[in-house]
Amino acid sequence: MNTFTLILEILGTFAFAVSGIRLASQKRFDLFGAYVVGVATAIGGGTIRDLLLNIPVFWMSDPIYLILSGVALAYGCIPTRYTIKQSNAILVFDTLGLALFTIVGLEKTVSLGFSWWTAIVMGTITGAAGGVIRDVLVGQVPLIFRKEIYAMACVIGGIVYFICLHIGFNSIISGLVGGVFVILVRYLAVRYRLSLPLLPK
Amino acid sequence: MNTFTLILEILGTFAFAVSGIRLASQKRFDLFGAYVVGVATAIGGGTIRDLLLNIPVFWMSDPIYLILSGVALAYGCIPTRYTIKQSNAILVFDTLGLALFTIVGLEKTVSLGFSWWTAIVMGTITGAAGGVIRDVLVGQVPLIFRKEIYAMACVIGGIVYFICLHIGFNSIISGLVGGVFVILVRYLAVRYRLSLPLLPK
Amino acid sequence: MNTFTLILEILGTFAFAVSGIRLASQKRFDLFGAYVVGVATAIGGGTIRDLLLNIPVFWMSDPIYLILSGVALAYGCIPTRYTIKQSNAILVFDTLGLALFTIVGLEKTVSLGFSWWTAIVMGTITGAAGGVIRDVLVGQVPLIFRKEIYAMACVIGGIVYFICLHIGFNSIISGLVGGVFVILVRYLAVRYRLSLPLLPK
Numbered sequence: 001m002n003t004f005t006l007i008l009e010i011l012g013t014f015a016f017a018v019s020g021i022r023l024a025s026q027k028r029f030d031l032f033g034a035y036v037v038g039v040a041t042a043i044g045g046g047t048i049r050d051l052l053l054n055i056p057v058f059w060m061s062d063p064i065y066l067i068l069s070g071v072a073l074a075y076g077c078i079p080t081r082y083t084i085k086q087s088n089a090i091l092v093f094d095t096l097g098l099a100l101f102t103i104v105g106l107e108k109t110v111s112l113g114f115s116w117w118t119a120i121v122m123g124t125i126t127g128a129a130g131g132v133i134r135d136v137l138v139g140q141v142p143l144i145f146r147k148e149i150y151a152m153a154c155v156i157g158g159i160v161y162f163i164c165l166h167i168g169f170n171s172i173i174s175g176l177v178g179g180v181f182v183i184l185v186r187y188l189a190v191r192y193r194l195s196l197p198l199l200p201k
Numbered sequence: 202m203n204t205f206t207l208i209l210e211i212l213g214t215f216a217f218a219v220s221g222i223r224l225a226s227q228k229r230f231d232l233f234g235a236y237v238v239g240v241a242t243a244i245g246g247g248t249i250r251d252l253l254l255n256i257p258v259f260w261m262s263d264p265i266y267l268i269l270s271g272v273a274l275a276y277g278c279i280p281t282r283y284t285i286k287q288s289n290a291i292l293v294f295d296t297l298g299l300a301l302f303t304i305v306g307l308e309k310t311v312s313l314g315f316s317w318w319t320a321i322v323m324g325t326i327t328g329a330a331g332g333v334i335r336d337v338l339v340g341q342v343p344l345i346f347r348k349e350i351y352a353m354a355c356v357i358g359g360i361v362y363f364i365c366l367h368i369g370f371n372s373i374i375s376g377l378v379g380g381v382f383v384i385l386v387r388y389l390a391v392r393y394r395l396s397l398p399l400l401p402k
Numbered sequence: 403m404n405t406f407t408l409i410l411e412i413l414g415t416f417a418f419a420v421s422g423i424r425l426a427s428q429k430r431f432d433l434f435g436a437y438v439v440g441v442a443t444a445i446g447g448g449t450i451r452d453l454l455l456n457i458p459v460f461w462m463s464d465p466i467y468l469i470l471s472g473v474a475l476a477y478g479c480i481p482t483r484y485t486i487k488q489s490n491a492i493l494v495f496d497t498l499g500l501a502l503f504t505i506v507g508l509e510k511t512v513s514l515g516f517s518w519w520t521a522i523v524m525g526t527i528t529g530a531a532g533g534v535i536r537d538v539l540v541g542q543v544p545l546i547f548r549k550e551i552y553a554m555a556c557v558i559g560g561i562v563y564f565i566c567l568h569i570g571f572n573s574i575i576s577g578l579v580g581g582v583f584v585i586l587v588r589y590l591a592v593r594y595r596l597s598l599p600l601l602p603k
Binding site: 066 | 453454516543
């Protein structure tokens with residue numbers, strides 16, 4: 001894996017771990033419970049991706065991901081009046097993790113020679129599945145299925161990524177542009193309460 | 202994989218995708234959320250089977266399964282007064298998917314040289330696990346654990362399949378007979394509210 | 403796998419299957435539903451471990467685990483006045499399974515040449531994940547996240563195991579001492595209602 005993807009993965013791990021730990025704190029989980037939820041959020045999507053791609057699971061060869069989740073736990077111990085507001089924190093860190101992990105999933109899958117549509121599915125799983133696991137563990141309806149556009153942002157980011165590659169940008173630029181689109185779509189969706197239509201009941 | 206199994210898999214994918222999309226519509230999920238639930242229902246059981254058997258996951262090499270789920274989504278957009286009644290639809294399509302996927306799971310596992318009991322377990326997982334995932338995602342107690350006989354139908358269908366093979370029928374006939382038994386057991390269970398006894402509390 | 407690990411695995415399978423079957427009976431699942439929950443509890447943690455370690459899934463090559471779950475089901479059919487009290491049964495069998503499977507996970511991972519911290523994570527997953535699956539299937543908040551110390555007991559047992567190995571004990575003695583620590587920590591936690599601190603809300 002190249003340095004660019006590794007940096008995204010590290011940032012995404014921290015962001016998702018914080019989102020999981022913050023949510024677990026709200027639900028009154030204890031220290032270790034919050035850590036477990038943080039780790040599951042941070043590594044869940046990538047673990048499913050690596051199992052599906054049949055490659056060694058990324059966090060098993062390097063303790064950095066578990067250590068980063070520990071740092072996120074320490075950050076979670078800071079009283080919230082010194083950091084950003086709790087509900088905002090979950091939203092902000094969840095969105096960052098979503099964008100970063102989508103790009104990591106895209107790049108990893110492309111580098112293994114899979115087709116563009118498999119890469120978009122893997123990008124979406126890497127970005128969105130950790131949050132689904134987090135929500136199931138704390139016992140709430142997954143964020144992915146609630147009102148505003150969520151996993152659709154990963155799909156759009158993935159499509160933008162491949163358009164950029166097709167135009168001739170390199171994979172770093174394409175990844176950055178794709179990631180910005182994930183954040184943008186998610187931000188606009190929450191800001192203007194954008195949601196997709198419902199099906200007939 | 203032979204043509205017979207592929208046809209069953211395609212029909213089962215459509216049936217399970219419709220069952221997931223219909224249920225998600227009832228729960229007021231949006232278009233993309235319903236699509237995700239439909240896909241998860243349709244490919245969930247087979248994905249677990251392929252991971253356990255350590256073979257390439259079936260839907261990653263061919264976009265047909267995601268496309269079929271899209272067709273199921275289009276079908277789900279038709280107002281229900283033009284199709285069959287919603288609650289019946291879920292039951293009918295769930296039962297069809299159950300039977301079709303059980304046979305696919307049996308045939309795939311047998312063709313890899315595993316023992317008959319492993320094949321029955323894999324047939325049951327292929328048939329029943331997608332529905333469990335669907336129910337957990339939409340937040341209801343899995344259908345598999347509710348009143349009428351459900352996963353037991355897969356086990357009975359699997360036993361019938363191996364009896365047919367043992368008698369000397371070829372795998373297509375055995376699969377069809379086994380599948381008919383899955384549908385029959387499930388139909389009788391729902392029709393006459395058959396359930397297994399409970400354990401002492 | 404050596405005989406020692408196999409014996410622990412068989413005992414742990416029975417213990418976890420009973421814990422799952424007992425809980426499913428309390429929730430009024432039928433015979434087969436209870437069996438499925440029992441099996442999922444018993445083989446869930448080890449299945450995730452084997453998928454992560456990319457080795458053949460342990461229960462697919464030997465029917466003993468499914469048969470043992472059947473024996474546990476027969477045990478579950480005995481009216482509870484002839485066995486131990488229901489709530490105690492779940493606690494006792496869950497704790498035994500936790501300790502036994504933690505050691506199995508540690509030994510398997512070490513024997514594959516992974517690092518000590520990967521082994522502790524795998525020991526904890528082997529011990530604790532089956533119970534999480536059980537709790538999600540019957541629709542209750544996972545025991546792992548409730549009040550008293552739970553998965554932390556696996557981590558402590560794992561650390562004790564590696565200290566013993568480091569001192570020079572063989573793996574059987576180290577496993578037994580580690581397992582005793584898991585039980586001891588869990589017993590003390592429940593007995594004195596020990597829990598870890600909460601994070602700021």
